[in-house]
Amino acid sequence: MRLTDFWDRMNRHFGEAYAESWARDFVIAELGGRTVMQALAEGESAKTVWRAVCRVADVDPKLH
Template sequence: MRHSEFWNRMYDHLGEGYARVWAGDQVLRELDGRTVEQALESGEPPKVVWRAVWSALELPASER
């Protein structure tokens, strides 16, 4: 998964305005207590970050 696909999925589920705010504020246990933005900035693959987001948002299996 590329960063652009990751952000498109975030926008689809949270909206363009809120997705970036959520990514900067929401600390996820699955990302070792980092925010989405911190995880991506530290080099975590977007696919790994997406799985954490998917779990946190309790999205359907089809969105995984």
């Protein structure tokens, strides 16, 4: 998954105004207690991060 696709999905699920804030502030245990931003900055794949987001944020299956 490309990073642009990841952010498109984040924006579609959370809304453009909230997606970045959520990614910066919400800690996900599955990502080693990191936020989305931290995990991506530390080299975690966008696909792995997106899957973790889907599990904790009740993402619409159409966006999986």
